[in-house]
Amino acid sequence: MDVVINAAMSVDGKLSSRRREQIKISGPEDFDRVDRIRADVDGVVVGIGTVLADNPHLTLDDPERRQRRRDTGRSSDPARVVVDSRGRTPPEGRICDDAAETYVLVSDAAPEERRHALREAGAELIVAGAQRVDLPMAFDQLEKRGIDRLLIEGGGELIFSVIETDLVDELTVFVGSLVIGGRDAPTLADGEGFVTNFSSLSLETVEQVDGGVVLSYIVDD
Ligand SMILES: NC(=O)c1ccc[n+]([C@@H]2O[C@H](COP(=O)([O-])OP(=O)(O)OC[C@H]3O[C@@H](n4cnc5c(N)ncnc54)[C@H](O)[C@@H]3O)[C@@H](O)[C@H]2O)c1
Numbered sequence: 001m002d003v004v005i006n007a008a009m010s011v012d013g014k015l016s017s018r019r020r021e022q023i024k025i026s027g028p029e030d031f032d033r034v035d036r037i038r039a040d041v042d043g044v045v046v047g048i049g050t051v052l053a054d055n056p057h058l059t060l061d062d063p064e065r066r067q068r069r070r071d072t073g074r075s076s077d078p079a080r081v082v083v084d085s086r087g088r089t090p091p092e093g094r095i096c097d098d099a100a101e102t103y104v105l106v107s108d109a110a111p112e113e114r115r116h117a118l119r120e121a122g123a124e125l126i127v128a129g130a131q132r133v134d135l136p137m138a139f140d141q142l143e144k145r146g147i148d149r150l151l152i153e154g155g156g157e158l159i160f161s162v163i164e165t166d167l168v169d170e171l172t173v174f175v176g177s178l179v180i181g182g183r184d185a186p187t188l189a190d191g192e193g194f195v196t197n198f199s200s201l202s203l204e205t206v207e208q209v210d211g212g213v214v215l216s217y218i219v220d221d
Pocket residue numbers: 006007008009014015016017019020021022023025046047048049050051053054083084085132133134135153154155156157158159161162186190
């Protein structure tokens with residue numbers, strides 16, 4: 001399975017403000033670049049923190065990209081995947097609508113009534129892990145369902161987790177020309193953090209976009 005991360009952050013590394021609401025850091029060119037990346041994957045993954053903060057849809061904006069996917073025998077839109085240990089994804093949320101497939105990755109800790117409500121809303125549940133979602137196990141289950149290329153969009157907790165479990169091949173980040181600040185604001189990689197054996201990247205390209213820069217890396221083995 002190929003796993004790529006793409007996110008947008010301020011110059012000071014924040015994904016949002018301390019209010020953890022959705023902030024438009026990307027400009028039109030970068031949002032189109034995100035749409036292009038989404039068109040090229042089988043699933044787009046976010047954590048429950050992002051679902052609760054942004055109510056994201058995670059489908060394609062460009063109708064021509066959707067048509068090209070259909071012309072090549074693929075679904076119009078990539079599947080949407082939520083990493084959500086206890087099944088807190090709102091069944092009425094945009095991510096559960098019928099625009100695209102939805103997988104919710106839960107752990108054994110997800111109450112049955114929440115699992116039932118999500119299935120009723122059309123989501124397919126994958127159970128992996130006792131308390132937190134066991135990402136390698138869950139991603140294996142996604143691969144068995146034909147999902148070979150995943151885009152991780154965030155947030156900071158999930159991004160750190162996929163890097164920590166050595167699941168990531170590429171990381172691309174748009175650095176917007178703004179400062180958000182805030183000791184409690186989410187950053188590109190939150191979680192426990194490394195104190196040794198930091199994750200090493202190889203810089204591939206630097207591109208000026210929307211008054212900021214897109215940095216593209218290969219994640220070293
Ligand atoms: N700028 C961007 O590109 C971008 C992208 C996505 C989200 N965001 C922002 O990030 C914030 C949300 O980020 P966040 O870090 O709070 O939440 P998140 O979206 O990373 O979700 C993390 C949560 O997922 C659950 N989880 C279950 N198993 C897990 C595992 N194995 N590893 C990690 N998480 C696991 C936990 O409840 C955890 O708290 C919001 O403010 C959102 O607007 C910004």
